[in-house]
Amino acid sequence: EIGLTQSPDFQSVTPKEKVTITCRASQSIGSSLHWYQQKPDQSPKLLIKYASQSFSGVPSRFSGSGSGTDFTLTINSLEAEDAATYYCHQSSSLPFTFGPGTKVDIK
Amino acid sequence: EVQLLESGGGLVQPGGSLRLSCAASGFTFSSYAMSWVRQAPGKGLEWVSDISGGGSSTYHADSVKGRFTISRDNSKNTLYLQMDSLRAEDTAVYYCAKKGFTIFGVPIEDWGQGTLVTVSS
Numbered sequence: 001e002i003g004l005t006q007s008p009d010f011q012s013v014t015p016k017e018k019v020t021i022t023c024r025a026s027q028s029i030g031s032s033l034h035w036y037q038q039k040p041d042q043s044p045k046l047l048i049k050y051a052s053q054s055f056s057g058v059p060s061r062f063s064g065s066g067s068g069t070d071f072t073l074t075i076n077s078l079e080a081e082d083a084a085t086y087y088c089h090q091s092s093s094l095p096f097t098f099g100p101g102t103k104v105d106i107k
Numbered sequence: 108e109v110q111l112l113e114s115g116g117g118l119v120q121p122g123g124s125l126r127l128s129c130a131a132s133g134f135t136f137s138s139y140a141m142s143w144v145r146q147a148p149g150k151g152l153e154w155v156s157d158i159s160g161g162g163s164s165t166y167h168a169d170s171v172k173g174r175f176t177i178s179r180d181n182s183k184n185t186l187y188l189q190m191d192s193l194r195a196e197d198t199a200v201y202y203c204a205k206k207g208f209t210i211f212g213v214p215i216e217d218w219g220q221g222t223l224v225t226v227s228s
Contacts, residue, residue: 030212034214043220044218046216089152089215091206091213093211094166095154101152
């Protein structure tokens with residue numbers, strides 16, 4: 001099983017600040033790494049696919065990078081509406097797995 | 108617009124069964140692989156099962172293998188999850204999700220609103 005770790009677990013951020021979340025895979029997964037945003041009491045939403053491709057309709061302040069085992073989600077100029085938990089997800093090999101999540105709180 | 112509407116959740120006793128359904132619309136259902144993903148209360152996301160567009164290939168997490176079965180009826184644009192021998196640890200919100208044309212490598216692009224399954228006596 002490919003394990004995914006995320007850091008940090010929690011981040012409290014002021015609006016307009018930059019947020020960086022990392023996801024590390026226990027073995028190489030190429031670019032089969034995707035990022036999701038989940039707000040309280042809502043379903044997850046796809047933000048970034050294939051490590052760095054923005055999904056349709058996602059604000060440009062969200063970006064992704066990385067390949068192999070190390071990946072990063074960046075939120076430039078955080079807005080209040082970005083308060084959520086962010087998950088990485090690998091679909092390279094079975095069983096598909098999700099990271100434990102990073103909760104982003106607005107100060 | 109893609110719509111995924113789950114139903115069938117509820118309270119069931121340990122050892123019991125439930126069948127979840129997901130009515131899909133807004134896309135060519137038979138062309139897309141589909142998934143079930145669950146989230147226990149206050150916890151993270153856990154992949155449960157995947158099925159190919161034609162239904163010939165299915166995959167399940169070890170935690171549900173032999174107890175859960177994913178299936179689909181492309182004539183009805185509906186995805187199913189048959190859940191047998193339910194345990195307390197299966198308590199979760201179950202999401203129906205649309206993937207791409209294949210199972211491997213692709214993201215989950217769309218999610219339903221989820222249906223809550225509670226396993227308790």
